[in-house]
Amino acid sequence: MRILTLLLLSTVAxxxxxxxxAMLRCRALADVAARAACYDAIPIGAAATASALxxxxxxxxxxxxxxxGAPAAAAKERPLQSFETRIAGKFEGWExxxxxxxxxxxxxxxxDESVDTFDAVxxxxxxxxxxxxxxxxxxxxxxxxxxxxxxx
Numbered sequence: 001m002r003i004l005t006l007l008l009l010s011t012v013a014x015x016x017x018x019x020x021x022a023m024l025r026c027r028a029l030a031d032v033a034a035r036a037a038c039y040d041a042i043p044i045g046a047a048a049t050a051s052a053l054x055x056x057x058x059x060x061x062x063x064x065x066x067x068x069g070a071p072a073a074a075a076k077e078r079p080l081q082s083f084e085t086r087i088a089g090k091f092e093g094w095e096x097x098x099x100x101x102x103x104x105x106x107x108x109x110x111x112d113e114s115v116d117t118f119d120a121v122x123x124x125x126x127x128x129x130x131x132x133x134x135x136x137x138x139x140x141x142x143x144x145x146x147x148x149x150x151x152x
Contacts, residue, residue, distance in 0.1 A: 025079050026060070034063035065104065068127060069135055069150030082128035087139065093117035094146050100137065102127075107152035108137060116142050 026038035034057075041057040064080035086103040093116045094100060101107050102125065118141050126138040127148075136145040 028079070029060060029063055030067075031059075031063045034059045069106070069108070069148075082126050084124060084126050086122050087120075087125055088122060091120045091123050091139075093142070099151060100148070105152075106150060108135075108148040109151045110146045111149045112147040114144050114146050116144050116146070118142060 022042045023039075026035055026042070029035040029038055037057040037059040041060070061080070061083075065083045068080055068083060085106075087100060088103040091100075094110050095115050096110055096113050098110045099107050100110065103122075106127075108127070120139075120141050123142075124140045128136055128138060130136050130147070135148050135150070137148050138145045
């Protein structure tokens with residue numbers, strides 16, 4: 001009986017902390033409409049599940065993508081770890097200092113010494129966070145992932 005009681009209490013505590021995490025994630029959004037949509041997407045009561053809380057609302061996700069890589073002064077907490085888009089048009093690789101414009105309008109500068117050459121048209125790319133605040137572009141067809149910094 002004691003084990004059953006502990007199991008029940010740990011389940012309730014887990015759901016409550018998941019709700020707190022969702023509330024904190026929504027509170028961090030600067031855009032009022034995205035914040036409201038985020039709050040509306042939080043399940044109420046015992047029906048809340050970790051999978052429902054893990055995926056942000058579409059408006060909240062768009063706001064998080066727009067803030068991804070922005071300077072720390074302009075963006076508060078950014079829980080998004082990666083997003084996918086494309087490099088618009090013909091792409092022939094990169095070199096240090098090169099700016100890479102994505103289909104969503106963001107511009108990222110290569111900040112490491114890596115070089116890669118290949119030909120692709122509209123290649124898919126995943127922008128992802130690495131360790132210690134680094135950001136990388138995982139470009140389909142590339143042999144390496146350049147370390148980048150957002151410039152626009």
